[in-house]
Each structure stands twice: as C-alpha cells, then as structure tokens.
Amino acid sequence: MGKCYLCGNDIQIIKDKPYKYNECGLDVTLFGIIQYHCQNCNESYASIPNMQKLHRVIGAYICEKRKALLKPEEIKFLRKDLHLKAKDLAQALGVTASTVSRWENGKKEIGEAHDRLLRSIYIMYTSEQSNHFICDGVINLFKELPAKRKKIKQPVTISLNPQEWLSCMGESCLA
C-alpha cells in the first residue's frame, strides 16, 4: 500500500472512478486513471500518464471537433499548450495583449478569422508531421508585420533574378 505524500498515512487506491481533470481549465473527464485518496488529510490525487500527449489530444479535439467559436478557456488552453505568453500570441495574431486577455476572460469574442488562425497555428505546431522551421518561419513572418498596417497607395513591383527562385527550390523560402 502506498503512503500519502502529505502526511505519510496509508493511502486508498481507487481504480474505477472517472477523474475530473479540471486542472487543465476545461471540463475533461478521464477514465481508467488510478486515483489516490488519503482519509487522514482528505487529499485526492491522480496518476496521469503522459500529460503532454494528453494535452495534445485535448488541443486537437478543441481545434477539430468544436464547431462554435473558441470559448475563453479553450483559447487559454491552446495558448498555454503552445507555451506562448499572451503577448506572443497577440503579436502572432496581430492584436494587442489586452485583446487576448479579453478573449480569455470572456469580455470579448475571438471572432471568425482569429479563431481559425489560432486553430491553424495549434495544429501546425503540434501535428506529427510538424516542421518547426516552417512553423517558426510563419510565426516570425506574422510577428514582423507592423501593427496597425495601412493600405499602400502606390503599386508595388516585384523584381526577381532567376537565382532567387532557383536557389530556394524544394526548400521553404520562409526558413
């Protein structure tokens, strides 16, 4: 029998009870998780294998299965799972950090375009076939776009020499 990590008393092992994984900020229930309960200090805890993969599955579920606009807690979950600060996500999406905070505390709805872009970024970074050079290239490209861009008035010409397209054949020019 195991011991409680808090008080050292014998701990009760619970095997067949669904576990509410609310620590992730979402309403997630896990089945088949071993749980422990200490009757002495009334503490319960669970042993969750491979949390990182679990978070990836939850994130993919949100991006692929949730048809409505992302909810505040879902936006926060995706951002945190990408290890992005509100400021960094804001930069990538072309909004201010306070806009991201407002999405996450429910004071503002995310909107169609940003919802789709956030899902794209999440899937881009977390898919098994993910190429980090391309992902980081796209994010850096977004970040380098100046905030509050204006329409340009004069026409823009693009001038290229053959070596400029021949030298980036087969490789992403973003990287």
Ligand SMILES: [Zn+2]
């Ligand atoms: Zn205890």
